Amino acid sequence: MSLDVVTEPDLHNELVLDKEAAAALFLEARTANNWATGEIADETLQAVYALTRMGPTAMNIQPLRIAWVRSPEARERLAVHMNDGNRAKTLTAPMVAVLSYTTEWHELLPTTAPHMSKMVPSFESNPDVRKLMAVNNAHLQAGYFIMAARAAGLAAGPMTGFDAAGVDNEFNADSPSTSFMVVNLGRPSDVVDRARLPRLEFDAANVTL
Ligand SMILES: Cc1cc2nc3c(=O)[nH]c(=O)nc-3n(C[C@H](O)[C@H](O)[C@H](O)COP(=O)(O)O)c2cc1C
Structure with a gap:
């Protein structure tokens, strides 16, 4: 296995993105454990959300809910629920986002999908669906969120290694939201702390029928 998409001669001929954008979003962007110093402005967070929300969801239900954990006090409350290997970087990242899903998305159907409003009672009685x-x-x-962060010039460090029940107790009490991912964010650092792991070749992961 190899990872040579960056130098794949024909790849860029197939893209509508310029090389710089393809590098920033996909080819050179790395999952981050280190960041340059510097605060992330509220305007940047709003830009990340403005892009994230445009990614498609079934029936346009948009179940993602985001808690931006900026203050040292809130950061400490989050860090105690992170796995040991994820705690230090969650304390030091310039910004952290707790991603949750809401199961009460159907209540917003009249806004998000007015043509589906008549389905609200049937979703109300079907919590499993x-x-x-x-x-x-x-x-x-969450995938759109990571790419949106990269598009806004941030490096993202997504993590599922945390105690979701503990995080929900702290941040989602009395709400229908459940946490499923924590993402550390900041401006990219020059520190490369590990080599890129291999990606599967086309033939290992694709079939053309
Ligand atoms: C859903 C998800 C959960 C992850 N959980 C953790 C985690 O708990 N701790 C950690 O250090 N890295 C975690 N990672 C980071 C992955 O190992 C990393 O994104 C992957 O190896 C690709 O790295 P690269 O972008 O540098 O090529 C997670 C990534 C994703 C997308």
């Missing part, structure tokens, strides 16, 4: 759709579509939105 609501949860499945919430989990699947919030994870899709």
Whole structure:
């Protein structure tokens, strides 16, 4: 296995993005454990959300909910629920986002999908379907979120190594939201702390029928 998409001669001929954008979003962007110093402005967070929300979800349900954890006090409350290997970087990242899904997305259907409003009672009585759709579509939105952060010039460090029940107790009490991912964010650092792991070749992960 190799990872030579960066130098793949024909790749850039197939893209509508310029090389710089393809590098920033996909080819050179790395999952981050270190960041340059400097605060992340509220305007940057709003830009990340403005891009994230445009990614498609089933029926446009948009179940992702984001808690931006900026203050040292809130950061400490989050860090105690992170796995040991994730705690230090969650304390030191310039910004941290707790991503949750809401199972009550159906209540907003009159706004998000007015043509589906008549379905609200049937979703109300079907919590299992609501949860499945919430989990699947919030994870899709988490992918958009990571790419949106990169598009806004940030490096993201997504993590699922944390005690979700503990985080929900701290940040989602009395809400229908459940945490599923924590993402550290900051301006990219020059520190490369590990080599890129291999990606699967086309033939290992694709079939053309
Ligand atoms: C859903 C998800 C959960 C992850 N959980 C953790 C984690 O708990 N701790 C950690 O150090 N890295 C975690 N990672 C980081 C991955 O190992 C990393 O994104 C992957 O190896 C690709 O690294 P690269 O972008 O530098 O190529 C997670 C990544 C994703 C997308």
